[in-house]
Amino acid sequence: MTEITCTCCLTGEEEEEMKHLFTAYDVDENGMLELDELQKMFANFNVIALKEDIKAFFERVDTDQDGTVDYDELMAYIEEIMGEKSTSEEVVDAFNLIDEDGSGEVSHQEVAVAMQKADVGIPAEDIMYLLEEADLNNDGTISFSEFRSIIFGL
Incomplete structure (x- = not known):
């Protein structure tokens, strides 16, 4: 039987995957994802979403409202949703x-x-x-x- 002890945290392997994905889609290598880069990520993962939905997601994750999503913002969002959902x-x-x-x-x-x-x-x-x-x-x-x-x- 699986015991989940830290459901709101990513494993080291999962975090490495996230770093790799982030840098793979950070085309201009500025350490931030712009809306168009995020849209490409969604498209490559075959996520079917309206542009308005992707924009709303982007705005939700862009907590400092600078028009970009940096790695820390993305990880904070992932930790938040995993903390909410994976404890189920x-x-x-x-x-x-x-x-x-x-x-x-x-x-x-x-x-x-x-x-x-x-x-x-x-x-x-x-x-x-x-x-x-x-x-x-x-x-x-x-x-x-x-x-x-x-x-x-x-």
Whole structure:
């Protein structure tokens, strides 16, 4: 059974991923994301959102209102939403329900079986695609942080 001790914090690995993503989309390398850079990030992650929604998100994250989002602002936002959402006992309970062997990680097979039992109406090949996308470190299993990312789209 998975125990979550610091749900509002990113793991070192997750923070490194965030730094890498931030710098990858900081095209002009000024240490800040402008609205157009954020829009490209959303597009590359196939996030379907209106420009107005992306702009509203940008304004929400741009806490100093300087027209850019720096790494600290982005991390503060991520920490805030993870602190709000990832403490949900339902997410932990769902993960533990799928993690039938109690290993703290779920195999692609465990997730596929759970989704079939839940009769979510998603074809098996689409489920496998989602699992491959969710398995960020390609180890064949989904950790709680990867699972949380699926649930909250982080």
